[in-house]
Amino acid sequence: MRKTKQLKLLLNEFNQKEDAISIVELVNKFSDKMNKTTVYRILDRFEKEGILHWFIDNDGLKRYAKNKKKSNTKEVHPHFLCEDCGTTSCIPINIKLPSIPEYIIKTSEHFLTGQCKKCLS
Amino acid sequence: MRKTKQLKLLLNEFNQKEDAISIVELVNKFSDKMNKTTVYRILDRFEKEGILHWFIDNDGLKRYAKNKKKSNTKEVHPHFLCEDCGTTSCIPINIKLPSIPEYIIKTSEHFLTGQCKKCLS
DNA sequence: CATCTTGTTGCAATTTAGTTGCATTTATAA
DNA sequence: TTATAAATGCAACTAAATTGCAACAAGATG
Numbered sequence: 001m002r003k004t005k006q007l008k009l010l011l012n013e014f015n016q017k018e019d020a021i022s023i024v025e026l027v028n029k030f031s032d033k034m035n036k037t038t039v040y041r042i043l044d045r046f047e048k049e050g051i052l053h054w055f056i057d058n059d060g061l062k063r064y065a066k067n068k069k070k071s072n073t074k075e076v077h078p079h080f081l082c083e084d085c086g087t088t089s090c091i092p093i094n095i096k097l098p099s100i101p102e103y104i105i106k107t108s109e110h111f112l113t114g115q116c117k118k119c120l121s
Numbered sequence: 122m123r124k125t126k127q128l129k130l131l132l133n134e135f136n137q138k139e140d141a142i143s144i145v146e147l148v149n150k151f152s153d154k155m156n157k158t159t160v161y162r163i164l165d166r167f168e169k170e171g172i173l174h175w176f177i178d179n180d181g182l183k184r185y186a187k188n189k190k191k192s193n194t195k196e197v198h199p200h201f202l203c204e205d206c207g208t209t210s211c212i213p214i215n216i217k218l219p220s221i222p223e224y225i226i227k228t229s230e231h232f233l234t235g236q237c238k239k240c241l242s
Numbered sequence: 243c244a245t246c247t248t249g250t251t252g253c254a255a256t257t258t259a260g261t262t263g264c265a266t267t268t269a270t271a272a
Numbered sequence: 273t274t275a276t277a278a279a280t281g282c283a284a285c286t287a288a289a290t291t292g293c294a295a296c297a298a299g300a301t302g
Contacts, residue, residue, distance in 0.1 A: 001249085001250095002248095002249060002250065002297085002298050002299075003298075003299095004249090004250065004251080004297080004298070006250085006251075007250090023288080023289085024287085024288075027288095034251080034252085035251065035252045035253070036288095036289090037251075037252070037253080037289095037290080037291090038250080038251055038252075040288095040289070040290080041250080041251080042250090056177055056178075056179065056180075056181045057177075058177065058230075059177075060177050060181040060182075060183070060259085060260095060288090061181075061288080062181065062288085062289085078219065078221075080221075080224065083227070091221055091224075093219075093221065095219070098199065098214070098216070098231075098233070100199075100201075100212055100214065100233075102238035102241065102242075103201065103212075103235060103236065103237060103238060103241075104235045104236040104241065105233050105234075105235040106204070106234055106235040106236075107233065107234045107235070108231070108232070108233050108234075109179075109230075109231070109232040109233075110219075110229070110230070110231050110232075111229070111230040111231075111232070112219070112221075112224075112226050112228065112229050112230075113226075113227050113228045113229075114224060114225045114226040114227040114228070115224065115225040115227075116224060117223035117224060120223060120224075120225065121223075122278090122279095123268080123269050123270075123277095123278060123279065124269075124270095125268075125269070125278090125279065125280080127279085127280075128279090144259080144260085145258085145259075148259095155280075155281085156280065156281045156282070157259095157260090158260095158261080158262090158280075158281070158282080159279080159280055159281075161259095161260070161261080162279080162280085163279090166279095181259085181288090181289095182259080183259085183260085243302105244301105244302095245300105245301085245302085246299105246300090246301080246302100247298105247299095247300085247301095248297100248298095248299100248300105249296105249297090249298080249299100250295105250296080250297080250298085251294105251295085251296070251297090252293105252294090252295080252296090253292105253293095253294095253295100254291105254292095254293100255290105255291085255292090256289105256290075256291075256292100257288100257289080257290070257291090258287100258288085258289080258290095259286100259287090259288085259289100260285105260286085260287085260288105261284105261285075261286075261287100262283105262284085262285075262286095263282105263283095263284090263285100264281105264282095264283100265280105265281090265282090266279105266280080266281080266282100267278105267279080267280070267281090268276105268277105268278085268279075268280085269276105269277095269278080269279085270275105270276095270277095270278095271274105271275090271276090271277105272273100272274085272275080272276100
């Protein structure tokens with residue numbers, strides 16, 4: 001991957017905050033810095049490189065978040081949307097893949113909503 | 122709710138098969154029987170009546186499935202997409218809401234992929 | 243340092259899911 | 273049978289995401 005200035009801007013964004021960020025949010029934030037197509041493509045590359053992972057949130061919007069360790073396997077942890085502050089974040093707990101009789105489970109997405117610790121304190 | 126022929130067609134569809142059906146699928150299947158707007162609106166009514174519930178699948182598509190019992194509260198059970206046969210279904214097990222320290226959990230969506238029992242046997 | 247190669251970007255056009263307003267139709271209660 | 277409110281069809285619209293192609297620029301090579 002070439003270190004273009006657009007790539008650096010996006011990478012920096014994910015290094016600044018831990019939250020999961022929606023593509024729409026990024027496209028708007030950087031609308032004067034880069035084309036929306038570029039945002040989509042860079043995020044796509046980041047995912048393939050194992051830097052980010054993504055999931056579909058409650059609204060059907062795609063969100064990206066940083067991986068803890070570089071890996072190409074999708075991380076298995078819940079994603080949480082706070083109804084109060086609106087931030088979506090990865091919950092750093094290991095969810096054990098549920099075992100269902102007669103099924104083979106390969107991937108698991110867990111999406112939660114409620115109130116986060118910041119908004120409760 | 123009036124028993125229109127469009128409503129009966131859709132209701133029949135959900136009575137025929139247990140699987141979760143995407144709106145897109147229904148719009149295509151009944152494109153010569155009713156307008157797509159009608160599909161959206163009838164499904165919306167079914168949900169308000171507690172006949173169906175919905176969730177966003179892996180692709181960001183809205184899917185509807187029958188409720189076991191009539192209720193207006195969202196059911197808490199995992200949804201499963203079989204990679205082989207492509208069907209999405211409700212897994213009839215009770216998922217206990219995960220408890221996360223310092224968080225209040227209100228809703229929980231669990232989306233799984235893998236292979237279903239039909240495809241394994 | 244200059245130049246070449248190819249990965250990357252911008253732009254415009256397109257696709258697709260989902261929504262809205264309004265005129266018309268139809269289920270059903272009176 | 274008729275009135276009326278609910279439901280439908282249609283066309284236009286919004287918004288997310290994708291695609292093709294020409295232009296650009298990172299960084300490797302000489």
